[in-house]
Amino acid sequence: MSPINLAIVGVGKIVRDQHLPAVAKNADYRLIAAASRHGTVDGIDNFKSIDEMLAAVPAIEAVSLCMPPQYRYEAAEKALSAGKHVFLEKPPGATLSEVADLEALAAARGVSLFASWHSRYAPAVEAAKSFLAGTTIRSMRVIWKEDVRHWHPNQEWIWQAGGLGVFDPGINALSIVTHILPRPVFITAATLEFPENRDAPIAATMTFSDAKGLDLAAEFDWRQTGKQSWDIVAETDAGTMVLSEGGAKLSIDGKLVHEEPEQEYPMLYRRFAEIVKAGKSDVDLAPLRHVADAFMLGRRKFVEAFHD
Template sequence: MTTPIALLGLGEIARSHHIPALQQSAQWQLAATVSRSTAVAGIENFHNVEELLAARPDIPVLSLCMPPAPRFEIASKALQAGRHIMLEKPPGATVSECRQLEQLAAQSGLTLFATWHSREAAVLDQCQQWLSDKQIKGFDITWKEDVRRWHAGQEWIWQPGGMGVFDPGINALSILTKILPVGVRVISAELETPSNRHTPIGARVTMATASGAVGSACFDWRQEGEQIWEIRITTDAGELQLTDGGAAVSINGEPLPAPLIRAPLIKSPVTNGNTLSDEYPRLYQRMHSLVQERASDCDFTPLQLVADAFMLARHHSTDRFEF
């Protein structure tokens, strides 16, 4: 028996990943959507969450895929109406609002799942295991892509709460914080913001682990040609390298065995972001288990690192940006 679920927000990620994952699931039935501008053929659509909550008390679970800025108000109303909530990354516009949602879900005995799709590769479990007994010496993140290729026309990412280049950069931080055996904090940051925008197009962040190792991250949305999504972690036993967002992993130059490598976890130039990997099916499987257990999964660490970077940053104005 499938569980009815509603999808709120029908943007690119919802259509290319969430909807296919739900359509192939034996656990879920996409019963309704919420969108003011579009709809899914054969699926009942509502223009706002209030209409959905009033008309469909039979739908116990809502998956929120709209930009982060409006999520708190929508998720709060849904939790108060007794619905379980799944949040696309980033889980919200601020850490404090995410914590409030976590408290509200706990008080109501409901599930809140803050998802990080880039963590859903089986190979990351292997990376985490290999690093677990190693001394971390340092790490380096290089996350460079062309915003015009992947986010064309998405004006919300340039507004307060839109996060700018940290929207993809947080994927790297979610991977890093999953596989490192120690905690990490931000030391300093340099943010470059177009003179006509509110969020950064480039960022350099310096971090340190709880054991004192220093690492850096370079996020840039002005990358033309080859797109780069790479993490290198140096240890007392050598180097672990993840490339293409985790699609390829090597240890001391030797690739991990092919059976451990799954499909790319992020948009790929080869697939144009439209090939469904196993990350979203795995997220929905996890959500189903959480709802059955009336449990929550709320790790806001990657968002906290982004917030800390904004707080500690030196801000620099750069050239105007237009799509």
Template sequence: MAHKIAILGLGKIARDQHLPSIEKNPDFELAAIVSRNADLDGVEHFTALNDMLAARPDIGTIALCTPPQVRFELAVAALKAGRHVLLEKPPGATVAEVEALKALAREQGVTLFATWHSRYAQGVEPARTFLADKTVKSAEIIWREDVRRWHPGQDWIWQPGGMGVFDPGINALSILTHILPAPVHVVGASLEVPRNRQTPIGAKIAFKSATGHPVSADFDWRQEGPQTWDITVKTDAGTVTLSSGGAVLAIDGATQLSADDTEYDGIYAHFAALLAAGESDVDISPLQLVADAYMLGEIRHVDDFIE
């Protein structure tokens, strides 16, 4: 029997990604929308989560697609009501609150899934397999896109907890932490913050791996025209390049794989598997790297950002 699922927060990401993937997956049935400002034809609508929890005990799973600043209390309410919860990335505004949710899910005996959609790009798992037994010499991330194109009019991204350019940049970090054989830690960062905003529009981060090789990341939200989502890893046995956010994999310049975007299909397939096994999946390593970049980052004020 399909899991009845409610989407909380019917914004762009929910409409563009969650709804199509739920519709394609026979393990899920969209049963309700919880949103103050939006509804969906043919689907029961609630304006508050507590109302839905009280009225629909048959809905056992919830996808939280709200901005991260307000997600914690909502997740707590859902978990305490015995519902399984899928968290859109980033899973929370702080590392500590995600750890608290992880502990609560364990206490309640329900599934908590902190999603990292970029890990489900088609080139990511083959890259991880290739790198597993290689000696990594260095790695570089270049992740540049146009904030006006992807987040038009979304003020929450510029507020504390909204993460700024780390909102897309954390996607790259979710891939990096998944494919590298050894963990990395932040050793320095430079954060460019518009004078009229509170989160970065650009960031450069230096990392070092547990085995000593350097890693760099260049995140920028001011790139017009073609967008850049590339990760390059140099090893003793060749250079691995993931481009187009992980959809294209090349080794020593030769394309090994080029695929369509099926990231959210992968998320819901994994969520179904977690529910069947009665397990959770809550990896905070990408969020921890962002938090550490904020802790070590030198702030540089740049020109005002005008929408």
């Protein structure tokens, strides 16, 4: 099968750090175009908008959309309507309804839609899922704390309505939790902390349960300096499981049992090629649904103003 002619829209830091290296090493793709208001990619055709790009390069077969989620629906609708397969960076959209509409459009046009969750492809996630499937979970704690000034310096979109705030990293944790747990969970309570000068939260605490009464709590915070915390801890009948460093390492009762080099984006693009070749879509909205539920159910608490 010939390589998939791929285009990328929204050339920012995540594209340069992750997408371009992953695509360059994957023989399933040929990167032929990019569209971005500010960024360009060397060696290919570059455009200022997706409209210009689609009109000028009909050979494009698939498009990766990497702009902020508030602007993704319009671009995805145009690409799908033009008969292109679409890869959505996380989160897949600003609302559940718009992503559901895109999924229906992809089905109608006979093309593939991929809602990517890169943290699910962290090295130790599948091992954690297997471990939990073989035991009884007593409780789980999710601690996801990082420094927004380090990871998102001067990115105003992330503080705007629809930018998700602390749920931008927090949804990574939710994507792992919803993948490794044997049963679906739902939010029972939440508190969202909003800086008085921002439209998105800087911190959140949530409790969850499931049909069996699971004790699950999550804490997200963007104000952590020093060592960053991306950990999921589960107390089980088979011991204490710690999935640490964003899913990179798995320990049981303090013993490291799984660690591999990180390959999240290469695996995402491998999966995208699989569904394109199979003629199907992969659109799991569980992580985004939990974020929407947190905004719906959560108590709002206003805290001091945040300035970069």
